[in-house]
Amino acid sequence: MSEVNERDIKKLPTLRGKTVVNLFFEDSTRTRISFELAAKRLSADVINFAAKGSSISKGETLKDTAQTLEAMGADAIVLRHPSSGSAHRLAHSGWVESSVINAGDGLHEHPTQALLDAMTIRQAIVSSPIGSDLSGKKVLIVGDVAHSRVARSNLILLKELGASVAICGPATLIPSSLASNGGVYYSLDKAIDEFQPDAVMMLRIQTERMEASFFPTEREYSRLWGMNSQRLSRLSAPSVLLHPGPMNRGMEIDAASADSSKARILDQVENGVAVRMAVLFQLLSSDVKEAS
Ligand code: CP
Numbered sequence: 370m371s372e373v374n375e376r377d378i379k380k381l382p383t384l385r386g387k388t389v390v391n392l393f394f395e396d397s398t399r400t401r402i403s404f405e406l407a408a409k410r411l412s413a414d415v416i417n418f419a420a421k422g423s424s425i426s427k428g429e430t431l432k433d434t435a436q437t438l439e440a441m442g443a444d445a446i447v448l449r450h451p452s453s454g455s456a457h458r459l460a461h462s463g464w465v466e467s468s469v470i471n472a473g474d475g476l477h478e479h480p481t482q483a484l485l486d487a488m489t490i491r492q493a494i495v496s497s498p499i500g501s502d503l504s505g506k507k508v509l510i511v512g513d514v515a516h517s518r519v520a521r522s523n524l525i526l527l528k529e530l531g532a533s534v535a536i537c538g539p540a541t542l543i544p545s546s547l548a549s550n551g552g553v554y555y556s557l558d559k560a561i562d563e564f565q566p567d568a569v570m571m572l573r574i575q576t577e578r579m580e581a582s583f584f585p586t587e588r589e590y591s592r593l594w595g596m597n598s599q600r601l602s603r604l605s606a607p608s609v610l611l612h613p614g615p616m617n618r619g620m621e622i623d624a625a626s627a628d629s630s631k632a633r634i635l636d637q638v639e640n641g642v643a644v645r646m647a648v649l650f651q652l653l654s655s656d657v658k659e660a661s
Pocket of ligand 1: 397473
């Protein structure tokens with residue numbers, strides 16, 4: 370799919386006649402637009418549904434909304450929802466027959482983000498990215514792990530691919546279930562010096578999900594756990610810096626780091642389109658369905 374995205378005409382006829390619904394109950398820039406672009410590049414019809422301005426405001430449930438969209442011909446529903454487990458519920462409840470793709474459910478998971486992150490890391494630090502794994506590579510995930518569905522999906526996928534994964538952040542933002550495992554650092558300086566990561570993934574501080582104060586001030590957070598030029602210079606030469614976006618510039622990552630040659634943040638965005646094309650292709654292409 371990456372190769373398709375480099376062509377002059379970035380289009381395949383594969384999903385002609387299929388309809389993909391982007392059902393987003395939370396704000397999104399990257400995920401929603403890349404799913405839309407991915408579906409269009411595969412020639413599917415796309416409906417973008419935002420909860421704001423819909424009959425959700427009149428009390429319509431997820432079940433009724435999804436069934437309404439399916440009655441209009443949806444073949445796949447891409448769901449972003451604030452409740453953990455919502456995508457699993459929609460996929461396995463029997464409410465709809467459409468394919469359901471999790472575009473982020475509460476604090477739980479964001480699987481296509483992990484896929485595009487793994488792809489970006491492989492492109493950057495493994496010499497032959499296609500078909501190769503991440504054995505022996507070290508990935509450090511830094512920041513608000515407690516509220517991060519990106520971290521949870523990456524922990525599963527990167528370990529599956531053979532990477533060694535460590536997490537780092539203030540104790541208040543490291544879930545107790547992970548704190549008891551090895552590979553947890555409470556100092557970013559120590560994590561960089563001891564773990565010597567090949568890739569560092571900075572997480573967004575998710576103030577919208579915080580019901581308490583998890584660190585004294587933004588300035589202190591930035592000083593202790595933020596990526597800056599001084600820390601960036603201590604990473605090994607080939608190592609790379611990732612951020613799922615949207616970034617809080619000046620908090621978890623400073624502008625110089627975000628715009629540095631080590632940053633692969635726009636590669637992540639670019640790979641997001643290819644990964645989501647691949648996911649839609651796997652789920653909706655009659656070629657794949659007949660083969661399986
Ligand atoms: N990374 C990510 O999910 O970004 P959006 O919220 O903009 O989709």
